[in-house]
Amino acid sequence: MxxxxxxxxxxxxxxxxxxxxxxxxxxxxxxxxxxxxxxxxxxxxxxxxxxxxxxxxxxxxxxxxxxxxxxxxxxxxxxxxxxxxxxxxxxxxxxxxxxxxxxxxxxxxxxxxxxxxxxxxxxxxxxxxxxxxxxxxxxxxxxxxxxxxxxxxxxxMRDVTLAREVASTHAIQDLSSPRDALGIVAHISTFLASFLDTTKFTEPIPYSVIANRGVFCSTGNCTFKPYHSIGVCMKMANITSSLNVVEFENPESPDLADTPFIGGVEEVIPNRKVWKASLPGGYHMAHQSKATMFTDLLTGNRTFGFRDDPILQQARIASFVLVYTAPTAYDKSSWEISYNTTAKGIVDQINDFRHEAREILFHLCVHTYETKVYLGKETTQIVGSHTEPLEEGAGPFLYLDCGDLLNKSSYQCRKNEQRGNDTIHLRAPKESPPPHLELNTTKGSTFTANYRGMEDIAQGLRSYIAGFATIVMALNEQQDFPYVTTGSDFITSLFEWVFFHHPSMRDVNIREVRMQNIYQNLATSLSATVNIRFRGSQIGALNLTHAVFNVTGEATGMVPxxxxxxxxxxxxxxxxxxxxxxxxxxxxxxxxxxxxxxxxxxxxxxxxxxxxxxxxxxxxxxxxxxxxxxxxxxxxxxxxxxxxxxxxxxxxxxxxxxxxxx
Structure with missing residues (x-):
């Protein structure tokens, strides 16, 4: 080897x-x-x-x-x-x-x-x-x-953009009557503002709950860049300082001769104390109950809480005054022993109260939305609102001429036919330009509404959220105090849940939160109703507005x-x-x-x-x-x-x- x-x-x-x-x-x-x-x-x-x-x-x-x-x-x-x-x-x-x-x-x-x-x-x-x-x-x-x-x-598994799939939603640039059914928009919105609430108004209704299924997403997972659409915003001001309250020992006082009573004269109880609450300009009411509220539209261009805000005045749709009694002293021991929800039980436990007033102003604005769909669940949020009229310093755009609700029991407002086609223009937010707008005007990418359309929204709001409610201080056959209301379910919700529900009566903070939320729900409902084509939504298939443009997003899918x-x-x-x-x-x-x-x-x-x-x-x-x-x-x-x-x-x-x- x-x-x-x-x-x-x-x-x-x-x-x-x-x-x-x-x-x-x-x-x-x-x-x-x-x-x-x-x-x-x-x-x-x-x-x-x-x-x-x-x-x-x-x-x-x-x-x-x-x-x-x-x-x-x-x-x-x-x-x-x-x-x-x-x-x-x-x-x-x-x-x-x-x-x-x-x-x-x-x-x-x-x-x-x-x-x-x-x-x-x-x-x-x-x-x-x-x-x-x-x-x-x-x-x-x-x-x-x-x-x-x-x-x-x-x-x-990760989300990736799928080019062949579709993601789209809708936004609106223009509100115009009679093309758009804006009166119906107001009617539906007042209904949704209270009907969809599940928290007794302790939390606002999310936009997605109202406008659910307004997005088409072929994959069940979609994202959208922020986009803009015209909508309605709400501001609230405390105007109690403008309120004048006078107390009378009986309703036969001559100073009450021209003052409308809440509930009507037929509900007036002789020889019983009367309170008269009034605001400058002829807004006054009289009542005998410890639990009373009244709300109505401010006519013309009148305002008590927003005199120093010309932009809101120019974009204003409707401004409502709200007057109510707020308990300041009550029988705590009785309340803790018996959680009495009858009208008599509520009134008997109020030892003292004061009158308060608020002004609620609804105005046009441009909302910024963020929308996403994850596993088939749509989430749309309003992440910003912008109000900037194109015609600076032009003064109030809308002038409402309405009748007296308490004296004449009239909800109607007279239309100004000559100004029906006048248009107000709002600028889009500068920091985030909107997607392609199909209705661009010679003045640039703006959002618009005509005079008659704003009149229709204001009239619809007054028809369904103006009114009063009071507990009549006289026993009925059931040995309880009856209460009288006018208006829609919105008024009932205000009275029963915002002002005279036990937690609201005991805690002023709860009352303030609920009052803010119920009106915010209304503004959100208005924005959703004018903004979305309701295909299979909470209120069925309706096309109430027509100046709609598509907003496209990215459809994503879970890909290994x-x-x-x-x-x-x-x-x-x-x-x-x-x-x-x-x-x-x-x-x-x-x-x-x-x-x-x-x-x-x-x-x-x-x-x-x-x-x-x-x-x-x-x-x-x-x-x-x-x-x-x-x-x-x-x-x-x-x-x-x-x-x-x-x-x-x-x-x-x-x-x-x-x-x-x-």
Whole structure:
């Protein structure tokens, strides 16, 4: 078994170079395959990381791609590693500087080159006393390579924009009567303002609740950039300081001759105290009840709380005055013992009260909306409101000429036919330009409303939110105080939930919040009703306005993405480094002046058959026998490689050697 250098008689340096060249040439193909496969894996993963899952032909998935290349990579280093383990057995027995080895180690190394179980036995037996354990370690963990590397791939679901899907909603730029049914808009809005409330007005109604399903989203997940639409805003002012209250001992006082009584004169009780509350300009009322409220439209351009705000006056649609009694002292002990909800129970527990007044102004404005749809649920919020008339300093735009509700029981307002087509223009917010407007005027992108349209909204509001309510201080057949109301359910909600519900009567803050919210609900309802084409909404399919333009958004869908976790791939990288180290150690061990004699036998079975010397073969049993018996004998035989044969070690205590190697 003389090597190439010995047969040619070359010097040692040249023999070393030849041996190195031969060894590298033999292992170069597998090394190249290993490196190329690993590089392909890294390149593909880097290119696909955080991107949608690829749609490869033939149903090939990223997992199958990784499994294929991982298997080939593992095969690329496992074949030379297995051969190198077999070759290492000759180096193990050829180390003259150490004590002889048990013949059984020949079988241990051979089994390690065949599979994981044999490699684990070698690791346990050799305990890192020879570099062959690196190869055994590789074989042991190679079974984990494929399942662990698969953990590198995750498929999280993420929202992405789908170009072929549709996302649209509606906005409106112009309000105009008689084209638009704005009187019906006001009617519907007053109904929704109280009907959709579920919190007893402790919280405002969200815009999405009123305008639900006004968005078309084909995927169930859509987003929209902020957009603008004309709407209605509300402001409230405390005008109690303008209120004058006079107390009379009986209703027959001459000073009450021209004063309308809440509930009508037929409800007046003789010889009972009367309170007269009045505001400048002829707004006055008289009542005998501790629980009374009255609200009506301010005619003309009159205002008590917004004289210093010309912009609101110019954009004003309607301004309402609200006068009510507010309890200031009540029977706390009786209230805590009996939560009496009858009219008599409420009045009896009020020991004292004061009169308060508010002005509620509804005006045109431009709302900024944010809309999104997630999992089919629509959410639209008003995130800003802007009121800036284009005609600066023009004064109040609308003048309302209405009858006296208490004296004449008239809800009607006279229309100004000559100004019916006059138009007010509102600028869009400067910081966020609106989407494409189909009705752009020569004055730029503005939002508009005509005079008659604003009249119709004001008339509709007065018809349904003006009125009064009072508890008559005379027992009926049920031994309770009846109460009298005029107007719609809005008036009833004001009376029963805002002013004379127990929490509102006891806590002024609760009353203020509820009063603010019920009128804010009305403004939100008006904005939603004029702004949305109600396709299958809370109030059915209605097209009350027509100057509608589409607002397009982005339809998104949940699409699986590739997310690479690099840590699991470190196992494959570590195996490659470990294989390179093991093969390098094996190579340099075999190309020295002795080891190269056996570089061509490697794992050959023929080499093992002829390597045993005569004495060694006889001591091992001389032939076939039971495996257990052969292993027992091999454990006791100390051998070494002498020349080209494995021979028995001379003058060595076999039991001691066997004990130490175990």
């Amino acid at each position: 003389e090597n190439l250098g010995n047969r040619t008689g070359l010097p040692p340096a040249e023999r070393f170079a030849i041996h190195l060249y031969v060894y590298v040439a033999v292992n170069m193909p597998t090394s190249a395959i290993l490196i190329i496969h690993f590089q392909v894996i890294i390149i593909v993963f880097v290119s696909l990381n955080q991107k949608p899952v690829p749609n490869w032909p033939l149903g090939i998935t990223l997992n199958s791609f990784l499994a294929f290349l991982t298997t080939w990579s593992k095969a690329a280093f496992m074949i030379p590693v297995s051969v190198a383990i077999s070759q290492a057995q000759w180096a193990w027995f050829d180390q003259k500087s150490t004590e002889p080895r048990p013949l059984y180690d020949l079988d241990v190394i051979d089994q390690a080159s065949r599979g994981a179980w044999g490699s684990m036995i070698l690791l346990w037996r050799f305990r890192f006393r020879h570099f062959v354990v690196l190869g055994a370690l590789l074989v042991s963990i190679s079974a984990l390579t494929s399942p662990i590397t698969q953990l590198a791939i995750n498929y999280p 993405h590739v997310e690479i976790t690099w840590a699991p791939l470190s196992l494959l990288a570590a195996e490659i480094v470990l294989a390179a180290l093991f093969l390098s150690l094996t190579m340099f061990n075999q190309i020295d002046h002795r080891g190269m004699r056996f570089c061509d036998v490697k794992g050959s079975s023929l080499a093992t058959l002829v390597a045993l010397g005569e004495e060694c073969r006889a001591a091992a049993g001389g032939g076939l026998g039971p495996v257990k018996e052969l292993e027992r004998t091999a454990r006791k035989l100390a051998v070494r490689l002498e020349g080209s044969q494995i021979v028995l070690a001379k003058n060595v205590n076999n039991e001691k050697t066997s004990h130490e190697t175990n």
